[in-house]
Amino acid sequence: MSQFTQQVILGLLLGGIYVAVALGFSLVWGVLNIVNLAHGALVIVGSYLTWALFTRFHIDPFLSLPIDAGALFVLGYLLQRGVINHIIRAPLLFTFLLTFGLNLVLVSLLLLIFTADFRSVTPSYSGAGLHLAGVTIPYIRLAGLLVALVMAGILWAILNRTRVGAGILAVGADRDAAQLVGIDLRHLYAITFAVGAAFAGVAGGIISTFQSITPTAGDPYTLQAFAVVILGGLGRVSATVAGGLLFGLIEVLGQSLPGLGSGYANAIAFVVLVLVLVVRPRGLLGRLA
């Protein structure tokens, strides 16, 4: 029994990471209608930033999260304004190919700067955990889950309680009408992508605390973010949270099935993805078809 409880807890903790990764991805997809294949690369840029700040200046990884967010916000704004805005109205195949190219460039640049060596962030408390009735909860993963939930809260507040958020939602709902009431589309697209990138950066910061990072470590996260958004549904922060936690649970419990193992993480994700797409295409809680 405690074995099962342990699996459920690990699933929820992993789900927290997926929530963090998928929030920005979902925002960009919902508002800009771009499936950003470079999202994982942005996540890993955040990881490297946290790693660099930790090894050079001994800044605690959790304290570096706001710095990740700020830096990725700027990078995201520039990418959207300078590159992606140019093809925002092109057919989806092209936005797909463009973001794939962007991913290739970002990953290759990371390889050139940081090489392919595994890097890890190891604060003094990284091994500590809470032991309760035969169940272990690593503090660092717990903190990751909490940060992810706070991120979801912040995103909800931005979208529903600020002027910029109202603009983002307006553009997501009807681009032309939003332009008619005086919203600067180029700027708002860039802001939206920047917010998405900032959330990716924070997710990357969390990931670096429990996983060794390499320049290519981000690619699986892109696919998983997609699966989370499909699972939960597009157009709601709460859907992403539910989708992420559920997806973490499915992955951990799926790997513990006899005959399967950690090598099947992507295959399990994919099977879930296809089942949801075929049975309920708008996700469990989604607003949009």
Add this chain to the structure above:
Amino acid sequence: MIAGETRLPRPIRIAVLAVGAIAMLYVLLAPLTSLDAAQSAGLPLLTDRLWFRIATTVAMFVVTASGWNIIGGLTGYASFGNIAFFGLGAYTVGVLVANQHWPFPLALLGAPVIAAAFGLIVGLALLRLRGHYFAVATLGVGVAVGEVVNNVPSLGASTGLFLPIVRSDLLFFYLMLGAALIAVLTTWVILRTRFGYGLLAIRENEEAAAVIGVNTTFYKVAAFCVAAALTGLAGGIFAQWNSFVNQENVFAVSDNVQIILMAVVGGAGTVLGPVAGAVVLELIIQTLAGGGTSSVYSQVGLGVLLMICVIFIPRGVIDFFGGRSRLSLGYLRQTLRETSA
């Protein structure tokens, strides 16, 4: 519109066909002079080993890009999972030759069959999805099949499969060239049949196509199977040519994107577009990779090239060089205006 968009502009077609004819003549003569006998007789060399490898790779991408073109270009379903067919074809030959000790020609026949069968299953499940959903679901197929293969011990798991080495650059070159001809002819034939018109109708407007009596499900799945068979064939030849298959060399998603890029840049939906795209881009990539620099720079180069192509020539060379407009700064500005925010 439909009939017009399936052909490259006349000057381009003539250029591609002319270059193709010269290239064919060259490749038919090349082996004669690279034979040992010819060399000892002092005939001038037309080619060397490296060029055979590059030419075989180009032919391989002609097959895979043409295969993608049938589902992505003609039918309008952007598949990011065609690499799964390539990998399955390669593993079919790998398993039959390395584990079951079948002769290679017999095993090669199995490659397109297995790939098409898989295409049938995947197609029935996924071709009801559209847009992003289809693209990423197929991307997931590519990743998932690669991962499963990587975990099954009888398929060599993460080590991969080693086939007995067949040392013959000529054989594989001609095999791949033959496959390329089959792929191009298949596209050409499809575009001249009722089936082809049905696919184009689906691409332009699926509901309308259904209304005028196109059995859309059957047409889409059939197109997917044809694409799968061609791609699987290329994978099967690759397996014996390379004499080693593992997840990394036959299930790479980046190869899938490269295939799409070739078809799109050359002109998706045309017969010769994917051929032109495959030849031009593969030569560029080989140049980037072969210039003595590390492969990281060639990756950066490929990424930048991809982004430039997508931003500036989103409609492929069909538009770029001929037809309705000319290559000019004004043209680039206009494409930008049409697609940017």
